[in-house]
Structure formats: structure tokens, C-alpha cells
Amino acid sequence: MSATTLAKAPAAVERPAPRGLVRSVLRLHRTALWIWLAFVAFTAGLLLWLTGPGADATARQLERFGYGGGVMEAAYSTDTLFYFTSGAYNDLFYDPDTLITLASFAVALFAGGPLIARELESGTAQLAWTQSVSPARWLTAKLAVPAAFVVVGTGLLTLLYRQLWSAHSNLLIAGIGPRSLYFSLGPATVAAPLLGLALGTLIGLAVRRTLPALAFSGFAYFLVHAFRGNHWPFQGRYQQPDLSSRSHAITSTGAEISDPGCYTDKACLAGHDVVRFTREYLPSSDYWPRQLLETGVLLALTAVAVALAFGLLRRRAATG
Amino acid sequence: MSTATVLPRGLVRTVLRLHRTALIVWAVFVLGSVGCLVWLTEVTAASVQRTLDACPGNGSLCGIGAWHSYSESVSWISTFMYYSYWAVAAWAGGALIGRELESGTARLAWSQGVSPARWLTAKLALPALALLLGGAVFVPVYRWAWSAHRELMGDHLLFNDVFADHGPLVVAYGLCALAVGTLTGLLLGRPLPALAISVAAMTLLNRALEQRRPDPLPASAFWPAHLTEAALVLTAAALTTTAAFRLLHHRTA
Numbered sequence: 001m002s003a004t005t006l007a008k009a010p011a012a013v014e015r016p017a018p019r020g021l022v023r024s025v026l027r028l029h030r031t032a033l034w035i036w037l038a039f040v041a042f043t044a045g046l047l048l049w050l051t052g053p054g055a056d057a058t059a060r061q062l063e064r065f066g067y068g069g070g071v072m073e074a075a076y077s078t079d080t081l082f083y084f085t086s087g088a089y090n091d092l093f094y095d096p097d098t099l100i101t102l103a104s105f106a107v108a109l110f111a112g113g114p115l116i117a118r119e120l121e122s123g124t125a126q127l128a129w130t131q132s133v134s135p136a137r138w139l140t141a142k143l144a145v146p147a148a149f150v151v152v153g154t155g156l157l158t159l160l161y162r163q164l165w166s167a168h169s170n171l172l173i174a175g176i177g178p179r180s181l182y183f184s185l186g187p188a189t190v191a192a193p194l195l196g197l198a199l200g201t202l203i204g205l206a207v208r209r210t211l212p213a214l215a216f217s218g219f220a221y222f223l224v225h226a227f228r229g230n231h232w233p234f235q236g237r238y239q240q241p242d243l244s245s246r247s248h249a250i251t252s253t254g255a256e257i258s259d260p261g262c263y264t265d266k267a268c269l270a271g272h273d274v275v276r277f278t279r280e281y282l283p284s285s286d287y288w289p290r291q292l293l294e295t296g297v298l299l300a301l302t303a304v305a306v307a308l309a310f311g312l313l314r315r316r317a318a319t320g
Numbered sequence: 321m322s323t324a325t326v327l328p329r330g331l332v333r334t335v336l337r338l339h340r341t342a343l344i345v346w347a348v349f350v351l352g353s354v355g356c357l358v359w360l361t362e363v364t365a366a367s368v369q370r371t372l373d374a375c376p377g378n379g380s381l382c383g384i385g386a387w388h389s390y391s392e393s394v395s396w397i398s399t400f401m402y403y404s405y406w407a408v409a410a411w412a413g414g415a416l417i418g419r420e421l422e423s424g425t426a427r428l429a430w431s432q433g434v435s436p437a438r439w440l441t442a443k444l445a446l447p448a449l450a451l452l453l454g455g456a457v458f459v460p461v462y463r464w465a466w467s468a469h470r471e472l473m474g475d476h477l478l479f480n481d482v483f484a485d486h487g488p489l490v491v492a493y494g495l496c497a498l499a500v501g502t503l504t505g506l507l508l509g510r511p512l513p514a515l516a517i518s519v520a521a522m523t524l525l526n527r528a529l530e531q532r533r534p535d536p537l538p539a540s541a542f543w544p545a546h547l548t549e550a551a552l553v554l555t556a557a558a559l560t561t562t563a564a565f566r567l568l569h570h571r572t573a
Contacts, residue, residue: 113512114512118512210511210512211414211415211419211511211515212341214410214414214512214515215407215410
């Protein structure tokens with residue numbers, strides 16, 4: 001009993017420091033924390049709505065009229081009265097992707113500006129280093145706390161998005177939109193903002209002034225973003241392959257025939273004895289090789305940026 | 321001449337000196353874009369054409385890489401210029417006004433015989449002049465480069481960036497971003513929130529106006545649509561500027 005107490009005592013003295021450090025990072029950046037939580041909650045809600053009730057009207061259209069009469073009609077419908085229910089489902093489907101991209105940019109900007117450079121510019125960081133928080137620990141907390149929120153938040157959103165894809169990607173207009181969304185969603189969606197965080201931190205430490213660091217971080221993440229997707233240099237001319245989809249019309253006997261091309265003509269559909277349509281995107285065998293390659297490169301670059309940041313910090317702390 | 325009577329030369333020099341990095345970045349950006357456009361039109365396009373001419377005429381993908389490198393570069397330049405209003409809004413809210421208010425440099429200037437109204441006039445007039453000059457150099461060169469090799473380009477006059485870069489609209493967005501950044505900077509007095517909000521406000525305005533652009537457009541309808549949008553953006557800029565002066569007057573009275 002007393003032995004365990006004795007053994008625990010030194011650890012208890014050590015432990016409050018990191019916990020206090022984490023709390024002070026959370027407290028200092030609480031505005032960013034709230035914005036992040038609001039973004040995750042809103043985007044998750046949008047994804048769930050698109051998976052559930054948001055898809056109903058367009059899914060019914062697909063079932064009744066197939067791709068040409070249902071999906072295309074719904075996507076190009078200009079009926080703004082039903083904009084949020086059926087008309088623009090094809091557009092709304094990509095909105096979470098836009099939000100995730102914006103948030104990734106925001107992570108890089110936040111890391112360069114308020115997280116690191118402002119602290120160095122105002123002297124708060126240097127003050128913290130004299131208060132028994134070593135520079136390395138300070139930077140570890142500054143990186144680990146936002147990284148945890150980024151991984152959990154974007155990880156959750158990516159899972160929800162994959163779920164939405166498998167439920168309703170058949171309601172999307174074929175082309176470059178579904179293709180690039182399909183190939184970009186995965187572990188790389190989580191790794192990209194982590195690289196933004198690392199690059200922003202490195203730039204913040206190098207520049208030490210809030211607004212220039214913000215500008216450089218934005219530019220650096222723009223490059224990361226531009227090299228993702230179709231522009232990834234390791235893929236070279238090796239573009240994303242087309243996604244294959246499979247469409248069928250189903251007759252009253254349950255037989256699968258090809259789309260008779262009736263568009264929305266009900267008499268024509270009845271003439272071909274079509275009772276409903278199905279459509280699906282087939283998974284691509286290229287998906288995992290691409291995702292893993294991209295994730296690997298992003299994480300390796302993140303590790304390099306973090307290592308450089310710690311190296312730079314040691315020099316900064318030594319010279320004051 | 322008129323600048324000298326409204327603004328003392330010392331104030332002009334101070335503003336230029338304080339924001340010389342921004343001025344240099346803008347000049348390099350505009351001149352770099354123009355230089356790239358001239359190079360692409362005069363040199364790259366000819367070599368792409370030679371590559372395409374050497375291809376067998378059977379509709380294969382031969383030469384698509386060369387073709388792509390040309391059209392992609394022209395598109396990037398026009399996209400960057402169109403969205404330069406983001407940088408202007410961020411800079412105006414952050415560095416031009418927000419940082420000066422937070423650090424107290426602005427109040428120090430007001431106590432040194434520069435009236436707040438004059439200070440704001442200089443802060444607005446010089447960047448506005450830089451934006452106008454930049455647009456005056458960029459727009460004619462872009463129009464010439466855009467129309468030079470239509471067969472090598474895959475874009476259209478109605479693409480959002482191409483539409484704006486063809487005339488004064490692109491400058492109007494820059495001026496409006498300057499005014500919006502200034503107003504939010506004055507309202508918030510802190511660089512980072514002002515930067516974020518002015519970029520968000522300008523994006524909303526831009527998206528709303530893009531929504532009302534016509535979908536199919538005969539060539540003759542381009543200028544009415546372009547100039548109407550430019551007039552709307554400039555009206556927003558004028559209202560915002562007035563609000564900024566009013567606000568500053570109230571704050572310092």
C-alpha cells in the first residue's frame with residue numbers, strides 16, 4: 001500500500017505539468033476550438049442529412065425514370081422552390097468536400113498565424129519557456145492538441161462521407177466530379193490537414209511574424225492542395241481512371257434489361273414493362289494503391305516538417 | 321498634383337514605406353503574370369503548335385501534354401488574378417488597418433498632426449492607385465493573350481475568372497475588397513478576426529454576384545453584363561468606404 005503510494009508520488013508531481021499545458025493550449029485557442037467544433041458538427045449534420053432524408057426525392061426519381069430521366073433531370077432542375085430537397089442534390093453532395101477543403105486551409109493558416117507566430121511575436125512563447133515549460137514540450141503541446149482534433153474531426157467526416165458515397169453516389173451526374181471525389185476521400189483526407197498543421201508550424205517558427213506567416217502558410221498549403229488530386233506529381237500523366245457504373249431497368253418479372261431510353265415518358269416505360277431502375281458505381285481497384293501512396297507521401301512530408309520545426313525551435317530557444 | 325494637395329507628401333511616403341512589402345508583392349505578381357502571358361503567347365504557343373503539327377492526324381492523344389501545359393498556365397494566371405481580391409481583403413483587414421489599430425501605431429500617427437480622416441484617405445488612396453495601375457497593365461495584356469490562340473484553350477468567356485478578367489470588373493473586386501477590409505479592420509481593431517471576416521464577406525458578395533451572371537450569353541451581351549456587375553461592386557465599395565469614414569469620425573470625435 002505504502003509502496004504504491006511512494007512509487008506514485010514522483011509521477012504525480014510530474015504529471016500536472018503536461019495536463020496544465022494542454023489546458024492552457026485549449027484555453028488560449030478556444031475561439032479556434034469552437035469554430036472547429038462548429039464546423040465538424042455542421043458538416044457531419046449535412047452529411048447525415050444527405051445520407052438520409054435529403055436523398056429521398058432524387059432516389060425516387062432514379063427509381064422511377066433511371067439515369068437520364070431521373071438523375072439528370074433532378075440535377076439540372078432549376079426549380080428553386082425545391083432547391084434543398086431534390087433539385088440540387090447533385091450540387092449539395094459536393095458541399096461537404098468544399099467545407100473540408102476550406103477547413104484544411106484554415107488549419108494551415110491557424111498553425112502559421114495564431115498558434116505559433118503570434119505567440120513568438122508577442123513574446124508569450126518566450127515567457128512560457130521561462131516558466132518551467134521547455135520549448136520542446138511547448139511545441140509538442142502546440143502540435144499534439146490541434147493534431148488530435150484534426151484527426152478525430154476529419155476522420156469522422158471522412159467515414160460519414162464514405163458512408164454517404166456507398167449509399168447515394170448513384171444519384172450523381174457521371175464525370176469528373178464523382179471520380180475525383182471518390183479518389184480523394186480516405187486516409188489522405190485526414191493526412192492533408194496534418195501536413196498543413198506541420199507546414200504552418202514550421203513557417204510560423206521561421207518567420208515569427210503573424211501576418212507574413214499567415215500568407216506563407218496559405219501559399220504552402222495551396223501547393224499541397226494543387227499537388228493532390230489530378231496533379232499529384234508521382235502520378236504524372238497517369239490520370240485517375242474512369243469510374244465504371246452499372247445501370248439496369250427492372251421489369252415486372254424481375255428481369256434486368258438495359259435502359260430503354262424512355263426518359264420521363266410513362267407510356268413508353270409501361271410499354272417496355274419497366275417497373276424500376278437501379279444504378280451503382282463499381283469500386284475501383286486503383287483506389288487503395290492511390291490513397292495509400294498519397295497518404296504515405298503526405299505523412300512523410302509531415303514528419304519532415306515536424307522534424308525541421310523542432311530543429312528550428314532548438315536554435316530559436318538557444319539564441320533567444 | 322491633386323494628391324499632393326489632399327495628402328501631404330510625408331504621409332504618402334510613410335504609407336508607402338510601411339507597406340512596401342505588399343507593394344513589392346503586388347508589383348511582382350502583376351508584372352510576373354503579364355510576363356508569363358507574353359511568354360506563353362509568343363513562345364510556348366508556337367512550340368505547342370509545332371508539337372501538334374508533328375502528330376499523326378488520327379485523333380490520338382498525341383501532343384495533349386504540351387497543349388495542356390499551355391492552357392493550364394493561362395488558366396492559372398487568370399484564376400490567380402480573379403481571386404487576388406482575397407489577398408487584398410485579407411491584407412486590408414489585417415496589415416493595413418487591423419494591425420495598426422491593435423499596435424497603437426494609428427493613434428500615434430493621429431497625435432502627430434495627421435488627422436484621422438487624412439490618415440484613412442492615404443491608407444485607401446495609395447492601395448487603390450496600385451490596384452488601378454495593376455488592372456490597367458493586366459487587363460489589356462490578358463485580353464490579347466486570351467484571344468491569341470483560342471484553338472489551344474478549353475475555356476470560355478463565361479468562366480467566372482475569364483468573365484471578370486476581361487474588363488474593369490476585376491479591378492472593381494480589388495477596390496471593394498480594400499474597402500471591406502478597411503471597414504472590418506476599423507470595426508474590430510484586431511488583425512486576425514478582421515482578416516477572416518473581410519475575406520468571408522467578400523467571398524459571399526462574389527458568390528452572390530456570380531449567381532446572377534447569365535448562363536448562355538451572346539457576345540454582344542458581354543459588356544452590359546460585365547459593366548452592370550462592375551457598377552454593383554463599385555457601389556458596394558463606395559458605400560463601405562463611406563461607412564468606414566463615418567465610423568472613424570465617430571471613434572475619434
